[in-house]
Amino acid sequence: MTDECPRIEALSMYLDAQLDAAACARLDAHLATCVRCRALLDDLFGLRTDLRALADERLGFDLSQVIRGRIAALPARAPERRTPRRWPWLPAGVGAAASLTLGLTMGLSMTAPVAAVAPVAATLEVFAPIAPGGLCVGMPACWRTDAWTGARSR
Numbered sequence: 001m002t003d004e005c006p007r008i009e010a011l012s013m014y015l016d017a018q019l020d021a022a023a024c025a026r027l028d029a030h031l032a033t034c035v036r037c038r039a040l041l042d043d044l045f046g047l048r049t050d051l052r053a054l055a056d057e058r059l060g061f062d063l064s065q066v067i068r069g070r071i072a073a074l075p076a077r078a079p080e081r082r083t084p085r086r087w088p089w090l091p092a093g094v095g096a097a098a099s100l101t102l103g104l105t106m107g108l109s110m111t112a113p114v115a116a117v118a119p120v121a122a123t124l125e126v127f128a129p130i131a132p133g134g135l136c137v138g139m140p141a142c143w144r145t146d147a148w149t150g151a152r153s154r
């Protein structure tokens with residue numbers, strides 16, 4: 001077969017005499033020169049002959065009526081009754097509670113002063129008028145101790 005060879009559909013249409021006269025003439029000219037297309041056309045002709053030779057099998061009765069009769073003979077089933085769910089809102093409630101808890105936990109962990117503020121407060125003591133470890137010249141009541149960091153400030 002070459003690129004100019006017809007597709008098998010065209011050969012099948014040729015075999016079934018469904019091509020117009022011009023296409024049929026072009027295909028006749030091609031088949032006269034192309035051995036492969038001629039062999040393929042012979043195979044298609046043999047296949048058609050074999051299919052036509054198959055016996056025409058018939059049931060002898062209407063199968064659909066038999067099936068309908070069997071379906072009608074089945075006992076009627078009661079419609080399936082669905083029991084109402086006891087806690088229909090439970091999955092949504094559990095999800096909402098989990099989301100709220102997670103959101104609060106994440107939000108509080110981001111704003112908690114424990115870990116984030118302590119190094120900053122300790123660093124700022126360097127700039128205090130009294131150096132860390134220095135003697136206090138004022139009253140202890142003037143100083144406030146941070147409950148989280150232990151840092152003292154005025």
Ligand SMILES: [Zn+2]
Binds near residue numbers: 038
């Ligand atoms: Zn060909």
